[in-house]
Amino acid sequence: MDYTYRDIAKMIDHSLLNPILTDEEMERGCRIAREYDVASVCIKPYYLKRCAELLAGSEVRPSTTIGFPHGGHTTAIKVAEAKQALDDGGIELDMVVNIGKVLSGDWAYVRDDIRAVVEITHERGGIVKVIFENCYLQDEHKIRLCEICAEVGADFVKTSTGFGSGGATIEDLKLMRKYSPPHVQVKAAGGIRTLDALLEVRAIGVTRVGATRTVEILEECKRRLGIV
Amino acid sequence: MKLGFVSAILPDLSLQEVMQFAADEGFDCVELMCWPVGKAERRYAGVTHIDVATLDDAKIAEIRALCERTGVSISGLGYYPNVLSPHPEEASACLEHLKKVIAASARLGVGLVNTFIGRDWTRSVEENWERFVQVWKPLIAYAEEMGVRIGIENCPMLFTRDEWPGGKNLATSPAIWRRMFAEIPSDHFGLNFDPSHFVWQQMDYLKPLREFSTKLFHIHAKDARVDKHRLDEVGILATPLEYHVPKLPGLGDVDWGKFFSVLSDVGYEGAVCIEVEDRAYEKTLETRQQALRQSARYLRQFMAGGK
Numbered sequence: 377m378d379y380t381y382r383d384i385a386k387m388i389d390h391s392l393l394n395p396i397l398t399d400e401e402m403e404r405g406c407r408i409a410r411e412y413d414v415a416s417v418c419i420k421p422y423y424l425k426r427c428a429e430l431l432a433g434s435e436v437r438p439s440t441t442i443g444f445p446h447g448g449h450t451t452a453i454k455v456a457e458a459k460q461a462l463d464d465g466g467i468e469l470d471m472v473v474n475i476g477k478v479l480s481g482d483w484a485y486v487r488d489d490i491r492a493v494v495e496i497t498h499e500r501g502g503i504v505k506v507i508f509e510n511c512y513l514q515d516e517h518k519i520r521l522c523e524i525c526a527e528v529g530a531d532f533v534k535t536s537t538g539f540g541s542g543g544a545t546i547e548d549l550k551l552m553r554k555y556s557p558p559h560v561q562v563k564a565a566g567g568i569r570t571l572d573a574l575l576e577v578r579a580i581g582v583t584r585v586g587a588t589r590t591v592e593i594l595e596e597c598k599r600r601l602g603i604v
Numbered sequence: 605m606k607l608g609f610v611s612a613i614l615p616d617l618s619l620q621e622v623m624q625f626a627a628d629e630g631f632d633c634v635e636l637m638c639w640p641v642g643k644a645e646r647r648y649a650g651v652t653h654i655d656v657a658t659l660d661d662a663k664i665a666e667i668r669a670l671c672e673r674t675g676v677s678i679s680g681l682g683y684y685p686n687v688l689s690p691h692p693e694e695a696s697a698c699l700e701h702l703k704k705v706i707a708a709s710a711r712l713g714v715g716l717v718n719t720f721i722g723r724d725w726t727r728s729v730e731e732n733w734e735r736f737v738q739v740w741k742p743l744i745a746y747a748e749e750m751g752v753r754i755g756i757e758n759c760p761m762l763f764t765r766d767e768w769p770g771g772k773n774l775a776t777s778p779a780i781w782r783r784m785f786a787e788i789p790s791d792h793f794g795l796n797f798d799p800s801h802f803v804w805q806q807m808d809y810l811k812p813l814r815e816f817s818t819k820l821f822h823i824h825a826k827d828a829r830v831d832k833h834r835l836d837e838v839g840i841l842a843t844p845l846e847y848h849v850p851k852l853p854g855l856g857d858v859d860w861g862k863f864f865s866v867l868s869d870v871g872y873e874g875a876v877c878i879e880v881e882d883r884a885y886e887k888t889l890e891t892r893q894q895a896l897r898q899s900a901r902y903l904r905q906f907m908a909g910g911k
Contacts, residue, residue: 394746395742396743541789542789569748
Protein backbone atom coordinates (compact mmCIF):
# COMPACT_ATOMS: atom_id res chain seq x y z
CA MET A 377 0.00 0.00 0.00
CA ASP A 378 1.50 3.32 -1.01
CA TYR A 379 -0.75 5.49 1.11
CA THR A 380 -1.66 6.35 4.68
CA TYR A 381 -5.09 7.17 6.05
CA ARG A 382 -4.15 10.84 6.10
CA ASP A 383 -3.04 10.75 2.45
CA ILE A 384 -6.51 9.62 1.45
CA ALA A 385 -8.53 11.71 3.90
CA LYS A 386 -6.68 14.86 2.84
CA MET A 387 -7.73 14.21 -0.76
CA ILE A 388 -11.42 14.50 0.10
CA ASP A 389 -13.61 17.57 -0.15
CA HIS A 390 -16.74 16.39 1.64
CA SER A 391 -19.52 17.73 -0.52
CA LEU A 392 -22.75 19.08 1.02
CA LEU A 393 -24.21 20.83 -2.01
CA ASN A 394 -27.38 18.91 -2.79
CA PRO A 395 -30.24 21.44 -2.94
CA ILE A 396 -32.50 19.25 -0.81
CA LEU A 397 -30.10 18.88 2.12
CA THR A 398 -31.55 20.43 5.28
CA ASP A 399 -29.67 22.41 7.94
CA GLU A 400 -29.69 19.36 10.17
CA GLU A 401 -28.18 17.17 7.45
CA MET A 402 -25.45 19.72 6.71
CA GLU A 403 -24.69 20.08 10.40
CA ARG A 404 -24.26 16.32 10.64
CA GLY A 405 -22.12 16.35 7.48
CA CYS A 406 -19.73 18.90 9.01
CA ARG A 407 -19.33 16.79 12.14
CA ILE A 408 -18.57 13.73 10.02
CA ALA A 409 -15.95 15.67 8.01
CA ARG A 410 -14.32 16.81 11.21
CA GLU A 411 -14.37 13.33 12.72
CA TYR A 412 -12.77 11.81 9.62
CA ASP A 413 -10.35 14.74 9.26
CA VAL A 414 -10.85 15.28 5.52
CA ALA A 415 -9.37 18.13 3.47
CA SER A 416 -12.41 20.35 3.37
CA VAL A 417 -16.17 20.62 3.55
CA CYS A 418 -17.67 22.11 0.41
CA ILE A 419 -21.05 23.40 1.54
CA LYS A 420 -23.94 25.47 0.16
CA PRO A 421 -22.95 29.16 0.46
CA TYR A 422 -25.60 30.18 2.97
CA TYR A 423 -24.32 27.65 5.48
CA LEU A 424 -20.61 28.42 5.15
CA LYS A 425 -20.46 30.65 8.21
CA ARG A 426 -21.95 27.96 10.43
CA CYS A 427 -19.70 25.38 8.75
CA ALA A 428 -16.63 27.47 9.61
CA GLU A 429 -17.78 27.58 13.26
CA LEU A 430 -18.23 23.83 13.32
CA LEU A 431 -14.79 23.24 11.82
CA ALA A 432 -12.97 25.82 13.96
CA GLY A 433 -9.92 24.36 15.66
CA SER A 434 -9.68 21.46 13.21
CA GLU A 435 -7.53 21.06 10.13
CA VAL A 436 -10.59 20.69 7.92
CA ARG A 437 -11.08 23.73 5.71
CA PRO A 438 -14.43 25.38 5.13
CA SER A 439 -15.18 25.80 1.46
CA THR A 440 -18.06 26.71 -0.80
CA THR A 441 -19.09 27.28 -4.40
CA ILE A 442 -19.15 30.35 -6.60
CA GLY A 443 -21.53 30.70 -9.54
CA PHE A 444 -22.94 27.27 -8.79
CA PRO A 445 -24.02 25.21 -10.59
CA HIS A 446 -24.53 26.81 -14.01
CA GLY A 447 -21.74 29.40 -14.04
CA GLY A 448 -23.85 31.95 -15.88
CA HIS A 449 -23.74 34.61 -13.13
CA THR A 450 -22.21 37.97 -13.97
CA THR A 451 -18.57 38.36 -12.99
CA ALA A 452 -19.55 41.04 -10.46
CA ILE A 453 -21.86 38.60 -8.72
CA LYS A 454 -19.20 35.89 -8.67
CA VAL A 455 -16.77 38.36 -7.09
CA ALA A 456 -19.39 39.41 -4.56
CA GLU A 457 -20.04 35.75 -3.75
CA ALA A 458 -16.32 35.20 -3.30
CA LYS A 459 -16.03 38.21 -0.97
CA GLN A 460 -18.89 37.03 1.16
CA ALA A 461 -17.52 33.49 1.24
CA LEU A 462 -14.13 34.76 2.39
CA ASP A 463 -15.83 36.96 5.01
CA ASP A 464 -17.77 33.92 6.21
CA GLY A 465 -14.58 31.95 6.79
CA GLY A 466 -14.23 30.17 3.45
CA ILE A 467 -10.69 29.17 2.50
CA GLU A 468 -11.27 27.21 -0.69
CA LEU A 469 -13.71 28.35 -3.38
CA ASP A 470 -15.00 26.12 -6.15
CA MET A 471 -16.01 28.37 -9.00
CA VAL A 472 -17.95 27.40 -12.13
CA VAL A 473 -16.73 28.90 -15.41
CA ASN A 474 -19.24 30.66 -17.65
CA ILE A 475 -20.11 27.53 -19.62
CA GLY A 476 -22.03 29.39 -22.32
CA LYS A 477 -19.10 31.73 -22.91
CA VAL A 478 -16.73 28.75 -23.16
CA LEU A 479 -18.98 27.17 -25.78
CA SER A 480 -19.18 30.54 -27.58
CA GLY A 481 -15.38 30.69 -27.68
CA ASP A 482 -15.33 34.08 -25.93
CA TRP A 483 -12.04 33.31 -24.21
CA ALA A 484 -11.30 36.88 -23.17
CA TYR A 485 -14.54 36.93 -21.19
CA VAL A 486 -13.87 33.51 -19.68
CA ARG A 487 -10.35 34.55 -18.66
CA ASP A 488 -11.48 37.81 -17.05
CA ASP A 489 -14.28 36.02 -15.22
CA ILE A 490 -11.89 33.48 -13.68
CA ARG A 491 -9.16 36.03 -13.02
CA ALA A 492 -11.51 38.31 -11.09
CA VAL A 493 -12.41 35.53 -8.65
CA VAL A 494 -8.82 34.27 -8.38
CA GLU A 495 -7.48 37.76 -7.61
CA ILE A 496 -9.89 38.59 -4.81
CA THR A 497 -9.48 35.11 -3.32
CA HIS A 498 -5.68 35.14 -3.42
CA GLU A 499 -5.57 38.62 -1.91
CA ARG A 500 -7.36 37.18 1.10
CA GLY A 501 -5.27 34.01 1.31
CA GLY A 502 -7.76 31.55 -0.17
CA ILE A 503 -7.50 29.21 -3.11
CA VAL A 504 -9.68 28.72 -6.19
CA LYS A 505 -10.74 25.54 -7.94
CA VAL A 506 -12.14 26.16 -11.38
CA ILE A 507 -15.00 23.88 -12.42
CA PHE A 508 -15.20 23.21 -16.16
CA GLU A 509 -18.40 21.08 -16.23
CA ASN A 510 -16.83 18.79 -18.80
CA CYS A 511 -20.05 16.96 -19.70
CA TYR A 512 -21.04 19.94 -21.82
CA LEU A 513 -17.61 20.55 -23.42
CA GLN A 514 -15.38 19.24 -26.19
CA ASP A 515 -11.71 18.41 -25.57
CA GLU A 516 -10.59 21.63 -27.25
CA HIS A 517 -12.60 23.62 -24.69
CA LYS A 518 -11.09 21.70 -21.79
CA ILE A 519 -7.53 22.21 -23.09
CA ARG A 520 -8.07 25.93 -23.58
CA LEU A 521 -9.53 26.21 -20.07
CA CYS A 522 -6.46 24.44 -18.61
CA GLU A 523 -4.23 27.00 -20.32
CA ILE A 524 -6.30 29.93 -19.09
CA CYS A 525 -6.42 28.61 -15.51
CA ALA A 526 -2.62 28.28 -15.50
CA GLU A 527 -2.25 31.77 -16.92
CA VAL A 528 -4.44 33.47 -14.29
CA GLY A 529 -2.99 31.45 -11.42
CA ALA A 530 -5.92 29.24 -10.44
CA ASP A 531 -4.95 26.61 -7.88
CA PHE A 532 -7.02 23.70 -9.17
CA VAL A 533 -8.88 22.65 -12.28
CA LYS A 534 -11.96 20.59 -11.50
CA THR A 535 -14.05 18.34 -13.76
CA SER A 536 -17.67 18.81 -12.73
CA THR A 537 -20.29 20.25 -10.41
CA GLY A 538 -21.83 16.87 -9.76
CA PHE A 539 -25.14 18.28 -10.99
CA GLY A 540 -24.58 18.25 -14.76
CA SER A 541 -25.36 15.34 -17.04
CA GLY A 542 -22.06 13.60 -16.24
CA GLY A 543 -19.21 13.53 -13.72
CA ALA A 544 -15.47 12.93 -13.75
CA THR A 545 -14.07 10.53 -16.35
CA ILE A 546 -10.59 9.03 -16.49
CA GLU A 547 -10.05 10.42 -20.00
CA ASP A 548 -10.89 13.95 -18.90
CA LEU A 549 -8.68 13.74 -15.83
CA LYS A 550 -5.74 12.54 -17.89
CA LEU A 551 -6.33 15.34 -20.37
CA MET A 552 -6.57 17.97 -17.62
CA ARG A 553 -3.42 16.68 -15.93
CA LYS A 554 -1.57 16.68 -19.24
CA TYR A 555 -2.51 20.23 -20.21
CA SER A 556 -2.05 21.81 -16.78
CA PRO A 557 1.37 22.80 -15.45
CA PRO A 558 2.55 20.92 -12.32
CA HIS A 559 1.63 23.72 -9.89
CA VAL A 560 -2.04 23.51 -10.93
CA GLN A 561 -3.70 20.57 -9.20
CA VAL A 562 -6.57 18.49 -10.57
CA LYS A 563 -9.79 17.74 -8.69
CA ALA A 564 -12.23 15.01 -9.74
CA ALA A 565 -15.89 15.50 -8.89
CA GLY A 566 -19.03 13.53 -9.65
CA GLY A 567 -19.07 9.76 -9.41
CA ILE A 568 -16.15 9.10 -7.02
CA ARG A 569 -18.06 6.83 -4.66
CA THR A 570 -15.58 4.16 -3.65
CA LEU A 571 -12.01 3.94 -2.39
CA ASP A 572 -11.07 2.09 -5.57
CA ALA A 573 -12.44 4.92 -7.72
CA LEU A 574 -10.45 7.38 -5.62
CA LEU A 575 -7.25 5.32 -5.91
CA GLU A 576 -7.75 5.01 -9.65
CA VAL A 577 -7.81 8.79 -10.13
CA ARG A 578 -5.00 9.27 -7.60
CA ALA A 579 -2.82 7.04 -9.74
CA ILE A 580 -3.09 9.46 -12.64
CA GLY A 581 -2.17 12.51 -10.62
CA VAL A 582 -5.46 13.71 -9.16
CA THR A 583 -4.87 15.25 -5.73
CA ARG A 584 -8.40 16.09 -4.63
CA VAL A 585 -11.85 14.56 -5.08
CA GLY A 586 -15.32 15.79 -4.28
CA ALA A 587 -17.19 13.06 -2.40
CA THR A 588 -20.46 12.51 -0.64
CA ARG A 589 -19.77 8.87 0.30
CA THR A 590 -16.91 9.99 2.52
CA VAL A 591 -17.71 7.66 5.41
CA GLU A 592 -17.80 4.55 3.22
CA ILE A 593 -14.58 5.50 1.42
CA LEU A 594 -12.66 6.21 4.59
CA GLU A 595 -14.04 3.23 6.52
CA GLU A 596 -12.88 1.05 3.63
CA CYS A 597 -9.50 2.78 3.74
CA LYS A 598 -9.18 2.04 7.47
CA ARG A 599 -10.19 -1.56 6.88
CA ARG A 600 -7.54 -2.06 4.22
CA LEU A 601 -4.86 -0.42 6.33
CA GLY A 602 -5.84 -2.51 9.33
CA ILE A 603 -6.77 0.54 11.41
CA VAL A 604 -9.48 -0.35 13.93
CA MET B 605 -34.29 -15.22 -6.33
CA LYS B 606 -35.99 -14.51 -3.05
CA LEU B 607 -39.72 -14.85 -2.49
CA GLY B 608 -41.48 -12.31 -0.34
CA PHE B 609 -44.60 -10.19 -0.10
CA VAL B 610 -45.60 -6.55 0.18
CA SER B 611 -46.67 -5.83 3.75
CA ALA B 612 -49.48 -3.40 2.74
CA ILE B 613 -51.97 -6.27 2.72
CA LEU B 614 -51.46 -6.93 6.44
CA PRO B 615 -52.14 -3.51 7.98
CA ASP B 616 -53.75 -5.08 11.03
CA LEU B 617 -50.56 -6.93 11.99
CA SER B 618 -47.64 -5.34 13.83
CA LEU B 619 -44.14 -5.48 12.34
CA GLN B 620 -43.31 -8.40 14.65
CA GLU B 621 -46.43 -10.27 13.56
CA VAL B 622 -45.75 -9.62 9.86
CA MET B 623 -42.20 -10.94 10.16
CA GLN B 624 -43.35 -13.94 12.22
CA PHE B 625 -46.05 -14.76 9.66
CA ALA B 626 -43.41 -14.51 6.88
CA ALA B 627 -41.12 -16.85 8.78
CA ASP B 628 -43.90 -19.34 9.54
CA GLU B 629 -44.89 -19.44 5.87
CA GLY B 630 -41.34 -19.85 4.62
CA PHE B 631 -40.95 -16.47 2.94
CA ASP B 632 -37.40 -15.17 2.42
CA CYS B 633 -38.21 -11.48 2.62
CA VAL B 634 -40.83 -8.75 3.01
CA GLU B 635 -41.16 -5.30 1.47
CA LEU B 636 -42.16 -3.17 4.44
CA MET B 637 -44.51 -0.23 4.07
CA CYS B 638 -43.33 3.09 5.46
CA TRP B 639 -46.20 5.54 5.02
CA PRO B 640 -46.39 8.41 7.47
CA VAL B 641 -48.49 7.52 10.48
CA GLY B 642 -52.04 8.73 9.86
CA LYS B 643 -55.02 8.25 7.64
CA ALA B 644 -54.66 6.42 4.33
CA GLU B 645 -55.37 8.47 1.22
CA ARG B 646 -56.35 5.44 -0.89
CA ARG B 647 -56.73 1.66 -0.76
CA TYR B 648 -53.45 -0.19 0.05
CA ALA B 649 -51.77 3.07 1.11
CA GLY B 650 -51.19 4.46 4.55
CA VAL B 651 -49.71 1.32 6.09
CA THR B 652 -46.85 1.92 8.50
CA HIS B 653 -44.82 -1.12 9.46
CA ILE B 654 -41.79 1.07 10.07
CA ASP B 655 -42.33 4.63 11.27
CA VAL B 656 -39.30 6.34 9.75
CA ALA B 657 -40.10 9.64 11.49
CA THR B 658 -39.34 8.17 14.91
CA LEU B 659 -36.72 5.61 13.93
CA ASP B 660 -33.91 5.80 16.47
CA ASP B 661 -30.88 3.60 17.10
CA ALA B 662 -32.77 1.43 19.57
CA LYS B 663 -35.54 0.71 17.06
CA ILE B 664 -32.99 0.00 14.33
CA ALA B 665 -31.28 -2.53 16.56
CA GLU B 666 -34.68 -4.04 17.37
CA ILE B 667 -35.61 -4.41 13.69
CA ARG B 668 -32.24 -5.90 12.80
CA ALA B 669 -32.63 -8.39 15.65
CA LEU B 670 -36.13 -9.25 14.43
CA CYS B 671 -34.77 -10.05 10.95
CA GLU B 672 -32.02 -12.11 12.51
CA ARG B 673 -34.41 -14.04 14.74
CA THR B 674 -37.02 -14.78 12.06
CA GLY B 675 -34.52 -15.34 9.25
CA VAL B 676 -36.63 -13.00 7.09
CA SER B 677 -34.89 -10.09 5.38
CA ILE B 678 -36.28 -6.72 4.30
CA SER B 679 -36.29 -6.60 0.49
CA GLY B 680 -36.97 -2.88 0.40
CA LEU B 681 -38.81 -0.07 2.12
CA GLY B 682 -42.00 0.89 0.30
CA TYR B 683 -43.61 4.31 0.13
CA TYR B 684 -45.65 5.22 -2.94
CA PRO B 685 -46.74 8.87 -2.77
CA ASN B 686 -47.02 11.56 -5.44
CA VAL B 687 -44.04 13.88 -5.07
CA LEU B 688 -45.11 15.64 -8.29
CA SER B 689 -48.59 16.40 -7.02
CA PRO B 690 -49.92 19.74 -8.31
CA HIS B 691 -50.75 20.63 -4.72
CA PRO B 692 -47.49 22.12 -3.39
CA GLU B 693 -48.12 21.22 0.24
CA GLU B 694 -48.81 17.60 -0.59
CA ALA B 695 -45.77 17.40 -2.88
CA SER B 696 -43.38 18.85 -0.34
CA ALA B 697 -44.73 16.70 2.50
CA CYS B 698 -44.29 13.61 0.30
CA LEU B 699 -40.77 14.66 -0.64
CA GLU B 700 -39.78 15.25 2.98
CA HIS B 701 -41.13 11.87 4.00
CA LEU B 702 -39.52 10.09 1.03
CA LYS B 703 -36.15 11.51 2.08
CA LYS B 704 -36.72 10.07 5.56
CA VAL B 705 -37.55 6.67 4.06
CA ILE B 706 -34.31 6.80 2.04
CA ALA B 707 -32.28 7.71 5.12
CA ALA B 708 -34.01 4.91 7.08
CA SER B 709 -33.20 2.41 4.34
CA ALA B 710 -29.53 3.37 4.64
CA ARG B 711 -29.52 3.16 8.42
CA LEU B 712 -31.25 -0.22 8.40
CA GLY B 713 -28.75 -1.54 5.86
CA VAL B 714 -31.59 -2.32 3.42
CA GLY B 715 -30.25 -0.15 0.58
CA LEU B 716 -33.45 -0.05 -1.48
CA VAL B 717 -36.56 2.14 -1.52
CA ASN B 718 -39.50 1.38 -3.79
CA THR B 719 -41.70 4.27 -4.87
CA PHE B 720 -43.38 6.17 -7.72
CA ILE B 721 -42.12 9.11 -9.76
CA GLY B 722 -45.49 10.80 -9.30
CA ARG B 723 -47.27 13.02 -11.80
CA ASP B 724 -49.61 15.95 -12.16
CA TRP B 725 -52.35 13.77 -13.63
CA THR B 726 -54.09 16.71 -15.28
CA ARG B 727 -51.06 17.42 -17.48
CA SER B 728 -49.25 15.60 -20.27
CA VAL B 729 -45.96 13.73 -19.88
CA GLU B 730 -44.23 16.61 -21.67
CA GLU B 731 -45.74 19.19 -19.34
CA ASN B 732 -44.61 17.16 -16.33
CA TRP B 733 -41.05 16.68 -17.53
CA GLU B 734 -39.32 19.81 -16.32
CA ARG B 735 -40.71 19.33 -12.85
CA PHE B 736 -39.73 15.67 -12.88
CA VAL B 737 -36.10 16.63 -13.58
CA GLN B 738 -36.15 19.43 -11.02
CA VAL B 739 -37.47 17.18 -8.24
CA TRP B 740 -35.80 13.89 -9.08
CA LYS B 741 -32.28 14.93 -9.98
CA PRO B 742 -31.42 16.07 -6.45
CA LEU B 743 -33.46 13.23 -4.98
CA ILE B 744 -31.43 10.61 -6.85
CA ALA B 745 -28.23 12.45 -5.90
CA TYR B 746 -29.44 12.28 -2.29
CA ALA B 747 -30.08 8.54 -2.60
CA GLU B 748 -26.60 8.07 -4.07
CA GLU B 749 -25.15 9.98 -1.14
CA MET B 750 -26.97 7.61 1.20
CA GLY B 751 -25.96 4.54 -0.80
CA VAL B 752 -29.61 3.67 -1.40
CA ARG B 753 -31.07 2.50 -4.71
CA ILE B 754 -34.49 3.72 -5.82
CA GLY B 755 -36.83 1.24 -7.53
CA ILE B 756 -39.65 2.94 -9.42
CA GLU B 757 -42.80 0.90 -9.86
CA ASN B 758 -44.33 0.97 -13.33
CA CYS B 759 -47.90 1.35 -12.09
CA PRO B 760 -49.78 4.07 -14.01
CA MET B 761 -51.81 4.89 -10.88
CA LEU B 762 -54.80 5.30 -13.12
CA PHE B 763 -57.70 3.14 -12.03
CA THR B 764 -60.77 5.32 -11.55
CA ARG B 765 -62.11 8.79 -12.22
CA ASP B 766 -59.94 10.13 -9.34
CA GLU B 767 -56.70 9.86 -11.32
CA TRP B 768 -58.11 10.61 -14.76
CA PRO B 769 -56.77 11.24 -17.36
CA GLY B 770 -53.00 10.95 -16.79
CA GLY B 771 -52.63 8.83 -13.66
CA LYS B 772 -50.37 9.68 -10.74
CA ASN B 773 -47.08 8.12 -11.86
CA LEU B 774 -45.03 9.06 -14.92
CA ALA B 775 -42.98 5.87 -15.15
CA THR B 776 -45.48 3.75 -17.06
CA SER B 777 -43.70 2.61 -20.23
CA PRO B 778 -40.31 1.62 -21.68
CA ALA B 779 -40.32 4.78 -23.80
CA ILE B 780 -40.64 6.94 -20.70
CA TRP B 781 -38.10 4.87 -18.70
CA ARG B 782 -35.55 5.26 -21.48
CA ARG B 783 -35.95 9.01 -21.38
CA MET B 784 -36.02 9.06 -17.58
CA PHE B 785 -32.79 7.08 -17.22
CA ALA B 786 -31.08 9.16 -19.94
CA GLU B 787 -32.08 12.33 -18.13
CA ILE B 788 -30.77 11.10 -14.76
CA PRO B 789 -28.08 8.52 -15.46
CA SER B 790 -27.43 6.78 -12.17
CA ASP B 791 -26.86 3.21 -11.10
CA HIS B 792 -29.00 4.05 -8.07
CA PHE B 793 -32.08 4.78 -10.21
CA GLY B 794 -34.00 1.73 -11.47
CA LEU B 795 -37.27 -0.19 -11.49
CA ASN B 796 -39.56 -2.08 -9.22
CA PHE B 797 -41.17 -3.98 -12.07
CA ASP B 798 -44.70 -5.33 -11.91
CA PRO B 799 -45.92 -7.24 -14.99
CA SER B 800 -49.61 -6.83 -14.18
CA HIS B 801 -49.65 -3.17 -15.18
CA PHE B 802 -48.48 -4.05 -18.67
CA VAL B 803 -51.19 -6.67 -19.06
CA TRP B 804 -54.07 -4.22 -18.96
CA GLN B 805 -52.15 -1.67 -21.01
CA GLN B 806 -51.88 -4.36 -23.75
CA MET B 807 -48.07 -4.25 -23.54
CA ASP B 808 -45.36 -6.90 -23.69
CA TYR B 809 -44.06 -7.48 -20.17
CA LEU B 810 -41.20 -9.79 -21.25
CA LYS B 811 -39.31 -7.55 -23.69
CA PRO B 812 -38.47 -4.84 -21.11
CA LEU B 813 -36.91 -7.44 -18.80
CA ARG B 814 -34.14 -7.83 -21.37
CA GLU B 815 -33.51 -4.19 -22.24
CA PHE B 816 -33.77 -3.01 -18.65
CA SER B 817 -32.11 -6.01 -16.99
CA THR B 818 -29.56 -3.83 -15.17
CA LYS B 819 -32.37 -1.60 -13.90
CA LEU B 820 -34.38 -4.41 -12.29
CA PHE B 821 -33.96 -3.63 -8.60
CA HIS B 822 -37.11 -5.35 -7.31
CA ILE B 823 -40.13 -7.28 -8.67
CA HIS B 824 -43.76 -7.14 -7.63
CA ALA B 825 -45.69 -10.32 -8.36
CA LYS B 826 -49.23 -9.23 -9.04
CA ASP B 827 -51.51 -10.50 -11.77
CA ALA B 828 -54.33 -8.85 -13.70
CA ARG B 829 -57.19 -10.19 -15.72
CA VAL B 830 -58.54 -8.22 -18.66
CA ASP B 831 -62.24 -8.96 -19.00
CA LYS B 832 -62.89 -8.97 -22.71
CA HIS B 833 -66.64 -8.86 -22.23
CA ARG B 834 -66.24 -5.63 -20.27
CA LEU B 835 -63.65 -4.17 -22.64
CA ASP B 836 -66.00 -4.81 -25.54
CA GLU B 837 -68.58 -2.74 -23.70
CA VAL B 838 -66.49 0.26 -22.63
CA GLY B 839 -63.34 0.34 -24.82
CA ILE B 840 -59.75 1.10 -23.80
CA LEU B 841 -60.53 4.77 -23.15
CA ALA B 842 -62.68 3.92 -20.16
CA THR B 843 -61.12 4.20 -16.71
CA PRO B 844 -59.07 0.99 -16.43
CA LEU B 845 -60.88 -0.71 -13.55
CA GLU B 846 -63.96 -0.82 -15.77
CA TYR B 847 -62.36 -3.54 -17.88
CA HIS B 848 -59.67 -5.22 -15.80
CA VAL B 849 -59.31 -6.77 -12.35
CA PRO B 850 -56.12 -7.06 -10.22
CA LYS B 851 -55.68 -10.73 -9.26
CA LEU B 852 -53.40 -13.06 -7.35
CA PRO B 853 -50.45 -14.48 -9.32
CA GLY B 854 -51.76 -17.34 -11.46
CA LEU B 855 -55.33 -16.09 -11.55
CA GLY B 856 -54.87 -13.52 -14.31
CA ASP B 857 -53.34 -13.17 -17.76
CA VAL B 858 -49.61 -13.07 -16.88
CA ASP B 859 -47.76 -16.12 -18.16
CA TRP B 860 -45.64 -16.64 -15.05
CA GLY B 861 -43.71 -19.53 -16.56
CA LYS B 862 -42.46 -17.30 -19.36
CA PHE B 863 -41.97 -14.39 -16.98
CA PHE B 864 -39.65 -16.36 -14.68
CA SER B 865 -38.02 -18.00 -17.69
CA VAL B 866 -36.88 -14.60 -19.03
CA LEU B 867 -36.22 -13.20 -15.56
CA SER B 868 -33.76 -16.00 -14.82
CA ASP B 869 -32.20 -15.66 -18.31
CA VAL B 870 -31.33 -12.02 -17.69
CA GLY B 871 -29.68 -12.99 -14.40
CA TYR B 872 -32.15 -11.49 -11.95
CA GLU B 873 -31.29 -12.62 -8.43
CA GLY B 874 -33.27 -10.19 -6.32
CA ALA B 875 -36.57 -10.24 -4.52
CA VAL B 876 -39.95 -11.15 -6.00
CA CYS B 877 -42.65 -9.83 -3.68
CA ILE B 878 -46.26 -10.93 -3.94
CA GLU B 879 -48.57 -7.97 -3.96
CA VAL B 880 -52.11 -8.89 -3.04
CA GLU B 881 -54.67 -6.44 -4.36
CA ASP B 882 -57.36 -8.98 -5.19
CA ARG B 883 -60.64 -7.96 -3.64
CA ALA B 884 -61.99 -11.50 -3.84
CA TYR B 885 -59.53 -12.35 -1.05
CA GLU B 886 -59.86 -9.31 1.14
CA LYS B 887 -62.78 -10.12 3.41
CA THR B 888 -60.77 -10.93 6.54
CA LEU B 889 -57.20 -11.12 7.77
CA GLU B 890 -57.47 -14.88 7.39
CA THR B 891 -58.45 -14.68 3.70
CA ARG B 892 -55.66 -12.18 3.00
CA GLN B 893 -53.17 -14.51 4.63
CA GLN B 894 -54.61 -17.37 2.57
CA ALA B 895 -54.09 -15.24 -0.54
CA LEU B 896 -50.39 -14.94 0.30
CA ARG B 897 -50.15 -18.69 0.95
CA GLN B 898 -51.87 -19.57 -2.31
CA SER B 899 -49.72 -17.11 -4.31
CA ALA B 900 -46.52 -18.40 -2.74
CA ARG B 901 -47.48 -22.00 -3.45
CA TYR B 902 -48.13 -21.10 -7.07
CA LEU B 903 -44.95 -19.03 -7.64
CA ARG B 904 -42.56 -21.43 -5.91
CA GLN B 905 -42.84 -23.85 -8.83
CA PHE B 906 -40.92 -21.34 -10.95
CA MET B 907 -38.26 -20.39 -8.44
CA ALA B 908 -35.06 -22.18 -7.65
CA GLY B 909 -33.46 -21.61 -4.27
CA GLY B 910 -35.17 -19.75 -1.50
CA LYS B 911 -36.76 -21.61 1.36
